[in-house]
Amino acid sequence: MSGALDGVRVLDFTQHVNGPLGTMLLADFGADVIKVEPPEGDTMRTSGDTFIEGESAYFLSVNRNKRSIALDLRSEAGRQTAHALASQVDVVVENFRPGVAERLGIGYEALQALNPRLIYCSSSAFGREGADSARPGMDPVVQAMSGLMQLTGEANGAPLKTGAAFSDVITPMLWTLGVMAALYARVGTGRGQRVELSMLDASIFAMVPREAYFFATGEAPQRLGNSHWEMVPYNTYRTSDGRHLMVLANTDKFWREFAEAVEAHALLADTRLATKRGRIEHRAIVDEGLGAAFAAKPLSYWNERLAQAGAMFAPVRTFSEVFGDERIQRDLVAELDHRVAGKIKVIRNPIRLSDTPATLRRPPPVLGEHTEEILAEFASRGA
Structure with a gap:
């Protein structure tokens, strides 16, 4: 079965997560992604503390469906090889700090002169321009800089980063869209173009609609833990067996049905809580009453009762529960x-x-695994 991007060739100079994750997505849909690594390999090959037979679990998670070629871009021979490859591909992706690609001889201007149809995608922490452009930055630094961390955490606690690498993931999700748009535009114009997206800009964009509150009031939304500043109930509650449920009711109708399901009769009888505004103004009363109700029964009881009531809720699942789910195993986990x-x-x-559809065709490559194969292939094309 053919992929949506069959025939699209991508030269991937990226490392870490923002970069490799995006090129992996392109590869999943059929693009031929050639991962160019320095002789010592992508730094993710030695990152973290989880290894499988010496291979980094981090690296394995974001580099499938690619071929690896080892090139020393600091050498003239390495740069010439990179130029030869770039002259024959459709897309180049790099996530160096601004200026580094140019110093290595693989900047946009140099490669676009060799290949006018080239789509050249750059993604750095803070972008190509501005006072912060030359600064190094990874996910938690960008989360702090974007304002995301000021939204995360308990009301009286310190700012927190997200539990997963938010900025590292949302950025390639967006720049791959830019690459797709540029490829489509090239069908009509015959010309390539530059695609740029910083992790900072992507992270700020991904906070929608929180910016709407700031633009309307001039104030930043307060940290509320698992609560919501304009929806109550919207929180996690502990059950009698020490588990937690995330529940919310976004309309008065859902509130009444939800409160009836948990037998919160005192809350239903309180006229102050009959409207959305009233529940927001009396947030503590709602949380205290629901907390007491949920604490009286185990998670299994509430799972069944809330599902029957059609409530919006979910147990806070462990990874064992998530990846033990039959549907998740079938649709999302592969070997x-x-x-x-x-x-x-x-x-x-x-x-x-x-x-x-997206396919799984290759495991993540060993460093330089396809160097000879790629060089021979491109030499024959260029002949």
Whole structure:
């Protein structure tokens, strides 16, 4: 079965997560992604403390469906090889700090002169311009800089980063859209173009609609833990067996049905809580009453009762529960045979296309695994 991006060739100079995750998404849909690594390899190959037969679990999670070539871009021979490859591909992606690609001889101007149809995507922490452009930055630094951390945490506590790498993930989700748009535009114009997205800008964009509150009031939304500044109830509550439920009721109708399901009769009888505004103004009363109700029964009881009531809720699941879910196992978890690590589990691409679906064709590559193959292939094309 053909992929949506069959025939699209991508030269991938990226490392870490923002970069490799995006090129992996392109590869999942059929693009031929050539991962260019320095002789010592992508730094993610030695990151973290979880390794499978010496292979980094971090690296394995974001580099499937790619071929690896090892090039020393600090050498003239390495730069010439990079130029030869770039002259024959459709897309180049890099996530160096601004100026580094130019110093290595693989900047936009240099490669666009070799290949006018080239889509050149750059994604750095803080962008190509501005006082912060040259600063190094990874996910938690960008979360702090974007304002995301001021939204996260308890009301009287310190700011917190998200539990997963928010900025590292939202950025490639967006720049891949930019690459797709540029490829589509090229069909009509015949010309390539530059695509740029900083992790900072992507993270700020992804906070919608929180910015609307700031633009309307001039004030930042307060940290409220798992609560919401304009919706009550919207919180987690502890059950009698020490588990937690996330519940919310966004309309007066949902509130009445929800309160009836948890037998919160005193809350239902309180006329101050009959409207959305009233519940916001008396947030503590709602949270205290619901907290007491949920604390009286175990999670299994509330799962069944709230599901029957059609309430909006979910248990706060553990990873064992998430990945033990039959539907998740079937639709999202796959197994690949890696040359060194053996059988590894990965998360499938979650985007569903009916005619040209994402596929798993290759395990993550060993460093330089395809160097000779790629060089021979491109030499024959360029002949």
